[in-house]
Amino acid sequence: MDRRELAAFLRSRRERISPAEAGLPAGPRRRTPGLRREETAQLAFISTEYYTRLEQARAPRPSREVLAGLARALRLSDAERDHLHHLAGAPPAPAAGPSREVRQSILDLLSRLPQAAAMVISATYEVIAWNDLAAALMEDFSALPPRDRNLVRRVFLGPYPQGRRLYGVSDAGAFARTSARHLRATAARYPDDPGVARLVSELLAGSAEFARLWASHDVCDAPSLRKTFQHPLVGPVTVNCDVLDITDRDQRVVIYTAAPGSPSEEALRLLAVIGTQRMDVTG
Template sequence: MDKQQLGAFLRSRRERLRPEDVGLTAGPRRRTSGLRREEVAVLAHISTEYYVRLEQGRAPRPSAEVLAGIAGALLLTDAESDHLHVLAGTAPSRTGTHRRDVRPSILALLERLPRTAGFVVSATFEVLACNDLMAALMEDFRELPPRDRNLARRAFLEQRELYGVSDASEFRHHVVMRLRSALARYPADPEVSGLVEELRAGSAEFARLWERHDVQAAPVLTKTFRHPAVGEITVDCDSLALEDRDQYLVLYSAVPGSRDAEALALLDVLGTQTLTTG
């Protein structure tokens, strides 16, 4: 149970709600827009004192029933409710370090995908594997040391445009949410905690987003790249969870016959030479 993070998460969820969101009236004397602690306690069917102690990081581990009541009172989504259980220590946790070895069948799949750029990322956004088309579209991560393959570092610490993508701001928000969940799952992994601290110290934007305690991102369905060789390419973006290793297989493809599909096909022919000629 991470008492301090649990308390901070509960506060952040309580303060985002308005009384009318849960069927209450604001009243003339309300000074803040969020719910009061006593209101959450009533809605969750627990004592105000106990809820206050939870937010202050002084309460013992709550039961699953109490957590369910709090999740309902705060209108948590499924992802937020899962995160609540992780912080409270009532969900299965991963006690070791996050895995960086990619399943051989996934590596083989990457090479067999027709005209689809694909890569695998770890729980900390390290690119663990990619195919040739992905290398041509973005960068050949296979040639880089592990530290330089990390998309979180590139998004927040490098002073350059992130591969000309259209959703750089949304991606940075997504990174923060995924890293918060990873830190809850791997509290003893020094690579996870070290990366979070590095980003908090090195990026004011990361630090600001981190304090929001968000854990659920809207899915990215399309993404547009501005490529120096073939111009703009808009692709469908599919992210598939590889749950046995806590990794994601990310695939970029285009509608057959479209201009974007033709641009991907050209990149497939040109390969990574487009990155070095010029």
């Protein structure tokens, strides 16, 4: 535990937060920038005396519960929270399971891509955020429970209405291979997560194809950069596929765009108008 650095870090983080940001009244005669010590302690659910001793480099090592309260009270970023743990001599524990929390900046990005179908998938291939065009191209994910938003479950276990495996996409077989290999790597990163274990068990029991791929022990594959969706309303839609890694959350942003001036670009424009109101065929 580096008491002096911890004290300086806490003080610097406290002084940068205005009372309004913390939901507190500013009040008259504030002589200190940012929050007062007693306000920070209140927000962190610890005693003012103990917090004061932390800033004076006189306190014993804080528990993980105290560190969590301080991180919340001081509105720390992920990197700052990890730094706080290291200064306190309690390195942050690895994530128990894949994160399903999407940063607001990523959600804003999706909404700012009106001509592209974009979504965020977790390390287990669950669709955890999407924009309107992605819902129109694939399906209305908001109408599904989280379990049914999982793309690896869908590609191996269905359903496949009218023979449309994974929304009728042209590379469904390649996607199946890639997703199985990525899922094996995910299972190694999160060996204690029951959700990952349940998903793997379900796929092994329900899909001979998945069981064969799983038995290969392969953990990487090249993604498809171009694919065609067989859409029930507008027909084939050929798109470029770009994937952006969000490494700190173990998530990926998937963006589908059509070539400018192509029939597929016109199809995406039509889907943007149709939306999900007539999407009565899914799969």
